[in-house]
Amino acid sequence: MPKRDKNIKEITLKSGAKRYKYNTYIGLDPVTRKRAFANGTFRTYNEAKQSYDEVRAKGTKNYVKPKQKTVDDIYKVWFPAYQQTVKESTANKTKINYKVHIKPWFKNDYIDKINPIKFQKWVNELYKDLVKYKEVINRFGQIYDYASSLGYCERIYNPVNAVIIPKKTKRHRRNIKDNFYTLEQLQAFLKVAKKQNYRSYTYFLLLATTGLRKSEALALKWSDIDWDAGTVSVTKTLAVGIDNKLIVQTPKSLTSDRPIPLSKNMITVLKKYREKQNKIYSIIFHGFSDNYVNLSKPDRWLTAIYNADKSLKKITIHGFRHTYATLNKDQERTDVEAVMGHNSLEMTEHYTHATASGMERIRDNVNELDIK
Structure with missing residues (x-):
């Protein structure tokens, strides 16, 4: 009978069955630099011996621990x-x-x-x-x-x-310092937009006079408008969910859920826009069957307007939010930020105690600018 390897131990289970096991040092782990061991328990001596010889031959390079996961x-x-x-x-x-x-x-x-x-x-x-x-x-x-x-x-x-993580990206960032309209530039844009398509005109006028985010405006329903108070309530936002499905979810932050004052002209335009619809829809900027439009739709609206007049200054859709902030730069900063739904502890506290007078000051300023 051939001599058995002394590194293979025979053990007896509580049931009385015989098993064969080993626990052997196989070298330093190449990643952790710690001593690595391989072990196993088998039904027969031959199985244990075969496994033992294999792990000893491979060492730490290819050894897979029993609990190892990718x-x-x-x-x-x-x-x-x-x-x-x-x-x-x-x-x-x-x-x-x-x-x-x-x-x-x-x-x-x-x-x-x-x-x-x-x-x-x-x-x-x-x-x-x-x-x-x-x-x-x-x-x-x-x-x-x-x-x-x-x-x-x-x-x-x-x-x-364990690695060096760069502090700033190497990828070239888009220059956003000039990503807004002056009042004159905005009026020129809206004049072209109004001739090109009344829906897109209404949409961009709403962004420029309320500071709404693109996805917040697309999620709006007619029921969100309080015609008597002249406000629109932002309670939801359009987003891309799992597997790129269009979903409606809560706003970006606590302060994003807010009422926003509408200018006199904005109310007039919204009413006219609704009259132009062939039937009553629940969603303001709806698709063909009262469904939400894709988040990329406003980009196509914007491209169509710029194609209609090559002389217009080009800004991004988010640039209309910057435009709103710029046009209200002389107003109380916390009032403007509360309307825009900026997310900070300071703004959360301010918004909780926001007064109607602050909203009215913003509304008065936009009315005075007479954005059409």
Whole structure:
């Protein structure tokens, strides 16, 4: 009978059954630089011997721990839990970022063996390609920490903390310093818009005279308008949900949920716009069957207006929000920010105690500007 390997131990279970196990040192872990061990328990000596010889031959390079999981394995468990803690639009953005920026690099990498050099190269590529590259890196860090909480890796070795993360993006940012209209430029734009399409004219007039965000205006219903008070209530926003489905969700922040004063002309235009509709719709800027239009629709409206008159100064849709702030620059700052729904502790406290007189001052200023 051939001599048995002394590293294979025979044990007896409580049931009386025989098993064979080993626990052997296989070298220093290339990532953690800690001593690594391999172990296993088998039904027969031959099975144990075969496994033992294999792990000894491979060493730490290819050894897979019994509890070892890939980045993709962890993501599939982490994401459903994470999804319950954020808005659907945020979850969708995270899902896209993982699919586009994380999965191609690390899908099959074991979470406890992320190579620091490879991770640094990934960070460098994100830095070159994305403006919000830190957001993607932080998501990876969250996935790693979640794996750590499950016992698949050690929190102290989170690769996010082991690499150099650039402070500023290398990608060229769009110059937004001039991304607004003066009163004269706005009037010229609206004159062309009114001739081009009354719906898009109404939409951009609303943005310029209320400071609404693009998605807030698209989510509005006629029931949100208080004709007697001359205000519009912002209680929801249009967003892109999981699998890029259009959804309606709560506004961006606590202060985003707010009433906004409408100018006399804005009320007149809204009433005329509603009269022009062939039938009664519930959504102000509706599609063909009283459904919400896609978030990209206003961009097409804006392009059509600029194509109608090449001499118009071009700004982004968000530039109309900047325009509103600029046209009201001489008003009380906190009044303007409360109407615009800026998100800060200071504005939250101010908005809670906002007075009707503050709203009326803003309304009076917009009326005086006579934006048509």
